[in-house]
Amino acid sequence: MAEMKYSNIRKINDFKWEIICDKSAGMKVPGIIFADEEILENAVKEKTIVQVINVANLPGILNASYAMPDIHFGYGFCIGGVAATDAEDGVISPGGVGFDIACGVRLLRTNIEASEIKPVLQELTSSLYTAVPKGVGKSGRIKLSSKEIKKIFKEGVNWGVKNGYGWEEDKYFTEEEGCMHGGNPDYVSRLAINRGSDQVGSLGSGNHFIEIQKVSQIYNEKAACAMGIHKGQVLVMIHSGSRGLGHQVCSDYLKIMQGSLYMNKIKLPDRQLACAPLKSDEGRRYFSAMVCAVNFAMVNRHCLAHWVRNVFESFFSKSAEKLGMSTLYDVSHNIAKIENHLISNNTRKDVCVHRKGATRAFGPGAPQVPQIYKEIGQPVIVPGDMGRYSFIMTGTQTAMHESFGSTCHGAGRLMSRSKAKKVIDPVKLKNMLFDSKGIIIFAQSLAGLAEEAPDAYKDVEKVVEIAQSAKISDKVAKLEPLSVIKG
Amino acid sequence: MRPNSYKIIGHPSDTGIKVYAKTLESLFEICAIAMFAIICDISAVKQDKVKKIIIREKKMLFPDILLVSWLERLLYIHETEKMLFSGFKIKKLQTALPCRDLPLYNENTPCNKIYPGNTGCIDSKTAGSIIIAEVFGQQVDFRLHELYIAIKATTYHKLKVQREIKTGYWKAGVIFDV
Numbered sequence: 168m169a170e171m172k173y174s175n176i177r178k179i180n181d182f183k184w185e186i187i188c189d190k191s192a193g194m195k196v197p198g199i200i201f202a203d204e205e206i207l208e209n210a211v212k213e214k215t216i217v218q219v220i221n222v223a224n225l226p227g228i229l230n231a232s233y234a235m236p237d238i239h240f241g242y243g244f245c246i247g248g249v250a251a252t253d254a255e256d257g258v259i260s261p262g263g264v265g266f267d268i269a270c271g272v273r274l275l276r277t278n279i280e281a282s283e284i285k286p287v288l289q290e291l292t293s294s295l296y297t298a299v300p301k302g303v304g305k306s307g308r309i310k311l312s313s314k315e316i317k318k319i320f321k322e323g324v325n326w327g328v329k330n331g332y333g334w335e336e337d338k339y340f341t342e343e344e345g346c347m348h349g350g351n352p353d354y355v356s357r358l359a360i361n362r363g364s365d366q367v368g369s370l371g372s373g374n375h376f377i378e379i380q381k382v383s384q385i386y387n388e389k390a391a392c393a394m395g396i397h398k399g400q401v402l403v404m405i406h407s408g409s410r411g412l413g414h415q416v417c418s419d420y421l422k423i424m425q426g427s428l429y430m431n432k433i434k435l436p437d438r439q440l441a442c443a444p445l446k447s448d449e450g451r452r453y454f455s456a457m458v459c460a461v462n463f464a465m466v467n468r469h470c471l472a473h474w475v476r477n478v479f480e481s482f483f484s485k486s487a488e489k490l491g492m493s494t495l496y497d498v499s500h501n502i503a504k505i506e507n508h509l510i511s512n513n514t515r516k517d518v519c520v521h522r523k524g525a526t527r528a529f530g531p532g533a534p535q536v537p538q539i540y541k542e543i544g545q546p547v548i549v550p551g552d553m554g555r556y557s558f559i560m561t562g563t564q565t566a567m568h569e570s571f572g573s574t575c576h577g578a579g580r581l582m583s584r585s586k587a588k589k590v591i592d593p594v595k596l597k598n599m600l601f602d603s604k605g606i607i608i609f610a611q612s613l614a615g616l617a618e619e620a621p622d623a624y625k626d627v628e629k630v631v632e633i634a635q636s637a638k639i640s641d642k643v644a645k646l647e648p649l650s651v652i653k654g
Numbered sequence: 655m656r657p658n659s660y661k662i663i664g665h666p667s668d669t670g671i672k673v674y675a676k677t678l679e680s681l682f683e684i685c686a687i688a689m690f691a692i693i694c695d696i697s698a699v700k701q702d703k704v705k706k707i708i709i710r711e712k713k714m715l716f717p718d719i720l721l722v723s724w725l726e727r728l729l730y731i732h733e734t735e736k737m738l739f740s741g742f743k744i745k746k747l748q749t750a751l752p753c754r755d756l757p758l759y760n761e762n763t764p765c766n767k768i769y770p771g772n773t774g775c776i777d778s779k780t781a782g783s784i785i786i787a788e789v790f791g792q793q794v795d796f797r798l799h800e801l802y803i804a805i806k807a808t809t810y811h812k813l814k815v816q817r818e819i820k821t822g823y824w825k826a827g828v829i830f831d832v
Contacts (some may be wrong), residue, residue, distance in 0.1 A: 213666060239666055240666040241810070242668065358730055361730075361734050362730065372802065373832060411734075418726055423717070438811070439811035441810065584832065585664035588662050612800060613800075
């Protein structure tokens with residue numbers, strides 16, 4: 168650590184570091200990074216900790232500016248960034264949520280064993296690839312009027328169920344029971360609605376995927392039992408978000424807030440952190456529009472799950488119910504929410520928790536956790552990369568008072584997209600993953616495949632180990648990909 | 655960099671462009687070319703369709719914020735109308751030029767003059783900023799065009815539009831969320 172540029176970093180323990188609050192850098196609170204020495208050094212080298220410091224400048228920020236173990240360089244907030252602002256006199260920042268509002272993961276169970284699925288995997292994945300709208304510039308299978316889109320904004324997953332997509336019980340295993348309240352469609356622009364009109368139930372591109380996975384290891388039998396999973400079982404993971412609609416909502420309000428910064432007397436070191444007081448007109452409008460985009464994203468994953476179930480049903484000639492394809496959990500990792508938390512001076516307060524590339528990780532007993540998970544804590548889904556593994560974890564009590572109930576959301580990039588495209592041959596990669604691990608990959612774009620190569624990502628196991636050691640989430644199971652569909 | 659050229663740059667999680675141009679209009683045009691070069695092979699995009707774009711902003715915006723509006727509008731048309739573009743012609747550009755290179759731009763940042771664009775006169779119909787442009791391209795044809803990646807949005811992170819004092823040429827830096 169001798170070469171570390173920042174002398175104001177203090178070790179709290181092997182997995183937790185404090186950036187001491189430097190008022191001259193505009194910091195209102197310290198920074199807290201959950202990392203080991205290697206990840207911390209990397210964060211210093213890449214100047215990601217500057218982004219943690221910048222976030223500590225936000226008016227009304229409480230306790231600390233946090234970074235989860237998958238910390239990496241973003242814009243404005245770092246990826247893996249968590250900040251809670253006072254709901255009374257703090258700000259809300261669209262950049263603290265990100266462009267892909269409520270990007271997240273849904274995990275479906277099946278009662279199929281990996282050994283049963285392997286002989287038909289190629290054909291099954293091919294059918295899924297055909298059925299699921301994906302890829303850059305591609306429309307979904309559903310084209311909706313602005314009136315219907317506005318219903319999604321208000322009803323969330325209930326809209327899907329009413330219209331024949333998915334199951335009623337899915338919503339109980341979706342964050343916010345599938346419908347976040349407080350949305351106002353009037354605050355979502357016509358441009359955003361137009362962008363979303365043909366994108367419900369579409370995967371998108373970039374790092375979005377559908378994977379057929381097997382449970383390869385169980386770490387916590389009690390939690391695995393509560394989740395209804397066992398070693399060798401096949402699961403389906405869906406990673407997608409609010410598509411163009413969410414991107415437009417973020418862009419619209421970033422622009423508005425660029426203009427209102429001066430009026431609200433807010434000075435920031437990075438314009439991507441543009442924000443407005445939660446109680447101001449701009450702040451309230453953004454929150455309402457963001458809630459609409461959150462509901463849109465949850466419906467998007469809900470409809471994607473519907474296509475997945477349809478394909479399994481016709482492929483195995485059994486109903487999805489008989490195939491046990493229930494939702495294990497659906498959780499977003501780009502979101503801002505009003506939550507009640509314990510703050511530094513031992514009092515509870517309503518705060519606006521921004522999670523930018525971070526997952527809510529509420530511990531056992533939290534009222535927001537579905538009844539069947541009450542004893543074990545909220546399921547946390549941590550996707551890795553297409554060649555290695557993903558994880559299921561649970562939220563902890565420690566997370567509730569150490570990180571505003573938050574943990575990591577994935578592996579974190581190691582290599583820029585442009586570098587990955589230069590150094591990775593996508594055809595060789597596809598063949599190598601099949602020859603060495605039997606992983607079948609269907610991808611819309613070869614360039615996109617190179618960008619998403621395992622070597623472009625950190626080892627998610629290391630990230631998860633740090634989250635476990637820092638006690639901000641607990642490992643339950645390791646999942647290995649059997650086949651992958653990339654947008 | 656040579657004048658009127660662009661570079662695509664790697665960013666740890668996203669991607670960006672650096673553009674160098676002789677005029678502010680060319681800077682906006684080349685930024686658009688660079689953005690579509692991230693999305694697809696622009697040499698394969700025929701220019702059979704022309705589309706007129708008019709962006710009117712109520713406030714007089716600085717060129718960097720206006721550049722974001724321009725690129726976002728192109729992204730919007732690309733996504734909703736499934737269009738690809740490879741040619742861009744700015745017909746009119748009206749923006750504010752700051753007194754000095756201030757770290758924080760906002761509506762009250764003092765500006766010393768209005769940049770009237772290539773028409774050389776200020777649009778009297780509006781007190782705000784204007785872009786009038788023609789863009790040339792074609793409908794996406796998935797048999798001919800491989801779309802490499804979707805650009806979600808243009809960010810304000812490290813966003814820069816600056817004029818070189820020595821040459822009077824313009825420089826821009828933009829990071830995209832992909």
